[in-house]
Amino acid sequence: MEAEKKHQQQQEEQGENKCLIPGLPDDIGMECLIRVPHEFHSNMKSVCLKWQYLISDPSFYHQRLRSNTAEHLVYQIQPTHVMIDDDDVINSSQKKQKHTQHNTPPPLQYGLTIYNATYQTWQRMIPNFEIPIFCQCVTLQSCGNSKLVLLGGWDPKTLEPVSDVYVLDIIKGWRKGASMSVARSFFACAVVGGTKVYVAGGHENQKNALKSAQVYDVDKDEWGVLPEMEEERDECMGMCWDDRFWVVSGYGTETQGRFRSDGECFDPATASWSKFHNLWPFQSLSPKYNTTSTRGGKQCEWLWFLGNEQQQQQQFEHEEERRCSIVQLPNSVIGSVSVTTLGLGDHQCNQKVFLMSGNGSSLKKCNDCESEGAFILERDTSNGNTKWHHVHTPLAFSGFPYSTCHLLI
Incomplete structure (x- = not known):
């Protein structure tokens, strides 16, 4: 031997x-x-x-x-709709009925879904740990060592916020990252500077809104503490703009569900926060959904994906001098959507954005689709012209994603 x-x-x-x-x-x-x-x-x-x-x-x-052979991968933190039991696929309603018969509620489960926009395929990644519910996912793009980072969320069993961090190195695989100093969920999160992930706000295990903020150096696997924000901000949106970390809207502990119109910006160069007013006009809608920050041509943009009713609610422009562009949602899409930018297409003005809706839209009549709600937008940034392409979505991948991000691999 x-x-x-x-x-x-x-x-x-x-x-x-x-x-x-x-x-x-x-x-x-x-x-x-x-x-x-x-x-x-x-x-x-x-x-x-x-x-x-x-x-x-x-x-x-x-x-x-x-060589232009890299693939566009969309990662989504998404509720799992199917389970395998005795070699049979059971849908969510059957699963709920089965648990009801045993007087136990169906477990709340989230998974990591990957949509390959290059080959138009769907798959679910099953890591060797249980993915926290409502965890945030962000990506760090590099030429040869890209990473996906999962942060925070709820423990699937206790439904309590967690401080867990998991890192998927595209070459080396999964590893457990250093934990956040505070367990938090529904917080703002964004990559700034290519190697650092900033987090702020959200809520802790008593459902109190947070002001605290941290920064994670992914390569060093180390967390640093940032100054607190001026306001509590639960269910806020995080984005990177001009190499700064923006935390938009959110609500305080005593005003739960009423989203603020202002936001705060952290500048790593000065290690300080600045507050900005009149950033978000929708008191009942979180900017985490329906919006994404992107680069259109040579300048940054904040894209708002709105239906007719939402556009009528818009009452003011930004106080800050930065560009916000409104994109009309497809007529079949109602309510909140999760969006992420796929980057530029065939030429520098051809921008692509992936959008996922949680509602079963009126396009359900599609002959070869079990479910609807996913689209890819092609947008000409030079004139604002848009074209929507429906994405075939199997039933198992049709749930509304809590967090979405993109990698070119």
Whole structure:
């Protein structure tokens, strides 16, 4: 047995000197391998040591970006609609009925959904830990070592806020990150400066709104404490703008559900907060949904995705001199949506945004779709013209996502 293992090891070591793909020059072999979809990369590592070393090296993903073969992946924290029981798929209503018969409420479960916008495929990632309910997800994009970070949320069993942090290194896999100093949920969160994640506000285990803020250095796996905000802000929106961390709207402990019109901005250069008024006109709507910050052409934009009724409620412009653009939602979409920018398309003015709605829209009549509510917007930033494309969404992936982010891999 020992001799067989030694012989196998020798063969693998000898294989390191062979071509990437037998019979092809390595440059042609590389062109083939970088075109394999990302979901198969873990399997490719098992083919041989040379492939394992190649796919574990950041230069492989850098080459995918340079050659335009990288894929647009949308990550979503989403309620799971199906479960497997005795090899049968049970939908959410059947699952609820089953638990009702045993006098126990159905467990609240969230999963990590991945929509591949390049190949138009859906899949659910199952990590080796239980994903907190309502956790935030953000991405750190780099040429060869991109990361997905999950932060906070509720414990699925106790429904109490948690301080947990999980990091998915696209090359190395999952790891448990350093925990936040405060367990929090429904907080503002954004990546600023490429390697740091800022969090602020939300609520703790007594459902009291928070003023506190922290910053997470993902590479160092270290948390730093920031000065407190001026106001309590539960269910607020976080975004990066001009290399600063913005916390928009939210509500205080005593005014739950009535969203503020102001916001606060943290400048890492001065390590201080500034307050801005007249940022958000909708008292009953959270800016976390229906909006996203993005870059249109050479300037930053804050996109608001609104229906006709919401547009009629808009009563004022921003006090701050920055651009806000309103995008008309498809007529079939009613209520809140979760959006994330996919970046620029074929040319510098062709912007793409992924949108997910939780309502079963009037487009349910689609012949090949079990469910509706997902769209990709193509927007010409030079003139504001928009075009919506419906995204086929299987029933298992149709739930409204609490948090959404994007990576180009």
